[in-house]
Amino acid sequence: MARSAGRAHHGLGRSAPPGRRAQAGGLRDLEAVRGGATARSAVEPVRSGQPPARRVSLRARGLLLVLVALAPLLALHLFVTGLAWGQAGAAERIGLLLGLAAAAVAALAAAWFGTHRLFRRDVEHLLRAVRERAAGRPSALPVLEGELGLIARAVAQLDEAREALRRQVEEAEADRRDAEARTLGVLAVVSDAVIGISPSQQITLFNKGAERIFGYTAREAISQPLDLVLPALAGGRRLSTRELSPGSERWETVGRRKDGRQFPAEVGASVRGHGSPASFMLVLREVSEEAETALRETALRESEARFRGAFEHSAAGMAIQRADGSFVRVNRALCEMLGYSEAELLALTHQGLCHPDDAEPEAWYERDIRSGSIRWYQREQRYLHRLGHMVWGLLSLSRAGDRSGEPPDLLIQVYDITERKRAEALEAQLRQSQKIEAVGQLAAGVAHDFNNLLMVITGRSYILLHHLGSDHPLRNHVELIQSTADRAGALTRQLLVFSRRQALQPKVLDLNTVVTGMAAMLRRLIGEQIELVTKPPPRPDRAKTNPAQIEQVVLNLVVNARDAMPNRDRLVIEAGDVKVDDRAAGEHPGMRPGLHVTLVVRDTGVGMDAATQARLFEPFFTTKGPGKGTGLGLAVVYGIVKQSGGYIGVESELGKGTTFTVYLPSVEEAVEPAPAEVAPAELPGGTETVLMVEDEEAVRDLIGEILRQAGYTVLGARHGGEALVIGDRHRGPIHLLLTDVVMPEMGGRELVDRLAVTRPAMKVIFMSGYTDDAVAGHGVVGTGTALLRKPVTPETLLRSVRDVLDAEASAPAQPA
Structure with a gap:
């Protein structure tokens, strides 16, 4: 141990005494540390224009730098003190810090303190002064040299920095109290309501303006939910976070006073602090009657502008209709749908555009909506295009608004469904063909x-x-067996005709001649209680078809009309011609364009509903009682007409009779003469x-x-x-x-x-x-x-x- 201590002592220097050399080396190290600490401990000067929080931040940063710089000196002071008083474990801790064995540290300390007998006394004086100053009692630091002098000066600087920091904190707190007092003073005199809101949307601030507007005191309102004074506009919902987000525009809402009365208000929001979730500050202003009127007018203009844009650019045809049926406004889609200009449509009425069969029901619905018995209705309806063809529309009708003392206007919306109806007709024709x-x-x-x-x-x-x-x-x-077999054969032939699997053997004939020739037989067939009227055309109507089968068509249609007229009614058979254009042919699947001869059979019987008409030509479908019909009469008519290249249409309404119209292609060939009758032999x-x-x-x-x-x-x-x-x-x-x-x-x-x-x-x-x-x-x-x-x-x-x-x-x- 002595040899180790001697070697350690000898290694401290050659020319100077060991204590002085160690002291000089330590001085240089401490001077270097102190120089860095002094540079880092400089505190930025506080600018008068900076807020208190900023100034406190700068001072705290300076104090932190001082503490970081003095930390090694303080640590050295504590370890040296521990060695000086022989505290247990001090040598081990210093050795661990310096990377030396505890024995080496002890030997170094013994050499250090043995050379300078006054060092222990100086340390005691320094520690005593530090304790006094730490307790808040003034005490002068002893004048020391070397490392202890550096420590004494560092302690003095630390005390000065702590005192400066305390003064700055007091000044910042005073500034905060002054700013808060000024803010509260401003909030107390402003007429607007200023309300602070916590992240949970509870009231944290309620100024005098808020007390005046809402009727609550600040004590009553603070800590209450925001719904207390600002209920949601629908169903009591709370205002959303989006409405309170920073940067939102001001919006209109409804406030609620303490007595429950509501009033219009304008609200703006701003974010308080930088926490997450954020708190908010609301500024609310009660809207005066004049301001409310102006806001309503502005909102009305904006609403009208939005409606006008939607009205003009809608894919549906739209119109606003007065009680007298005239149009106030029509959009472009309706003009294009019906082929009229805007000025032409404004001169017409809605019922005038409807198909004649749909105009009367349309008037009923309009009266019901205006009277308030129904709010709206929707139906498929036919319209007449400017060029004469039919347009199918899906009509929606509702109120467009009430006018004081006058019947309400109606909003008409029509979607063009012509193509869809044409597709449905083709689909129905396909189903019918499949059944056939x-x-x-x-x-x-x-x-x-x-x-x-x-x-x-x-x-x-x-x-x-x-x-x-x-x-x-x-x-x-x-004879009964033979007649029954003949009827069975006729039924088989009807089935074959209906399915178009029987040869036609056509010939050119005059349709009017066929009807005239059958008139006497038809009168006996329908009875005296039904008036039969035949209307011949002004010129011959020639078609190429089978004479016997066309007679079968007339006969079946007349029998069908007779069974639909239980009272004294009227039956009209009329022949004529008509030119079918491409558009009309497209609207009636199965019809061909060109010149056609027509055979019209019109009765004034009971008529048919839409469901019956949909199944009219189905085989074996009949509305007659058991034993009164086979359900093949109209099916056979359909088959004969189709096999002849023609088309058959039907129009019927309950209580108003039925009209069948047969279209057959017209020909220019001469009528073939009927064969001469040969006496039976x-x-x-x-x-x-x-x-x-x-x-x-x-x-x-x-x-x-x-x-x-x-x-x-x-x-x-x-x-x-x-x-x-x-x-x-x-x-x-x-x-x-x-x-x-x-x-x-x-x-x-x-x-x-x-x-x-x-x-x-x-x-x-x-x-x-x-x-x-x-x-x-x-x-x-x-x-x-x-x-x-x-x-x-x-x-x-x-x-x-x-x-x-x-x-x-x-x-x-x-x-x-």
Whole structure:
């Protein structure tokens, strides 16, 4: 230990005594530290124009620099004092700070204090003075040199800085109290209400102006929620943070006094402090009656400007209507929708623009809205364009405002839905076509088998009647069977016509001639209680269609009208012509543009509602009672008209009757003359040989028996292969081939072609119970060969056979 201490002592210097050299080195280090501390402890001078808070901030910053600079000296002072008085652990703490072993620190301290015996006394004097000054008692610091002198001077500077800081804090507090007093003085005399708000929107400040305006004292208002004096404008909601955010414009609100009365007010807000969440200061001014009027006028002008912009730029057609029906204002969209200029529309009325059928209901709704019984209504309505076509609109009608002593104006809004209605009509037409197609497929599927059955029934009934005398007791039963079978056949043909699977066999005819020719029969049909009026056109109206089918159209429409007129009513049938333009054709899906002849059937019966009209042409749909209708009458009319390339429209209203209008394309060709009537004669027969091919045994036996009774030689075959064998084996001539079209193994067309190789002079008649489109698929239609449609009566069969056999050359024959 002694050697270590000696080495430590010897290392303190060579030329000067160890204590003096150590003291000089420590002095230089402390001078360097003090120089830095002195530079950092300088406090910025306080400017008179700076606020107290700013000045306190500058002084506090200076004091902080002084403390940081003196910290090493103070620490050294404490550790040296600890070594001087031998405090436990002092050497270890100093060694830890300096990075030396405790023994080395102790040896250094012993050398230090052993060289300067006066050092301990000086330290005691310095510590005593520091304690006195720390206790607030004046005490002069001893005059010392070296490191202790530096410490004494640092303590003196620290005391001076602390005293300066205390004076500055007192001055800042005095300035704050003065500013607060001045602010409160200003708030006490201003007439506006000044209200402080906490982040939780509770009142923290309530000046005299607020007390005067609201009636609460500051004591009553402070700590209360803001809703106490500023209720929300709707439903008691509190003002939102957005309305109180910094930078917001002033806004209008409603204040509430202590007695519950409310008043208009104008409010502005500013942020208090920099905390988060922020506090706010509200300044509220009560709006006077004149100011309130001015604000209302300004708000009214702004509202009118907004309404005018929305009115003019709306996609909907808009108008304001007076009680007399005239327009006060119309927008551009309405002008474009109806094709009028603004000046032209202002000279018209809303009802004048409506479709005639919609004008009366429109007047009812307008009266109800003006009377207050309803607030608004909306409906689909038709309008008339300036060019004459119809425009569909979705109409909304409501009050536009009340005028003192006068009926309220109405706000009209119309959205153009013409394209949507056209799409709906096309969709309805598609659904109707699909239903027709379904029925057509059903009819085609059962037509062949059903017609074969009916042919057997009607044929056997004919044979029975031929053998029964006129007074035979069973004759009436057989006649009833035959008539029922005929009705069943007619029903099948109606189904095929409705589904447009029956050939038209059209010819040019005068529609007026058809109606005139049917007048007498129609009068007997409808009865004397209904007046029938026919109106012929000024000139012939020619169309190309099937005469029998157009008569069926007239007959079905007249029967439908008769059933809808239970009382003494009036039925009008009128023929005419009309030119359909592209726009009208577009508004009625299925109608073609061009010149059309028209057939109008108008009754004054019970009429129909919209739901009935929507299903009017559906197959099997009827409003008649059980057993009074099949539901196919109008469906057949629809099928015939469509197959003729025409269009049928209906207009009806409950209690006001119904009007059907049939449009058929007009033609310029001459009317074909009607065939001369031939007096009925005996059924023809013959002695020729007929090869008859039919796969249905009952039908084959029936046809064979009818032909044999008429004198013909009949060679029967079940199918095409058997017919070829018979044709090869038969040595005599075969004058006629009577064959079914659709058969197993070989069809009728192929059979004819193969037999024609060996028997070119043989004539041919086809038979079929299938629909025309099915037959056409087998290469029969349009070949110039006769075609019999099942069920065929014996009379038709015998006359067709005789006609074909007697014909000199094969020519296109009309199907029987």
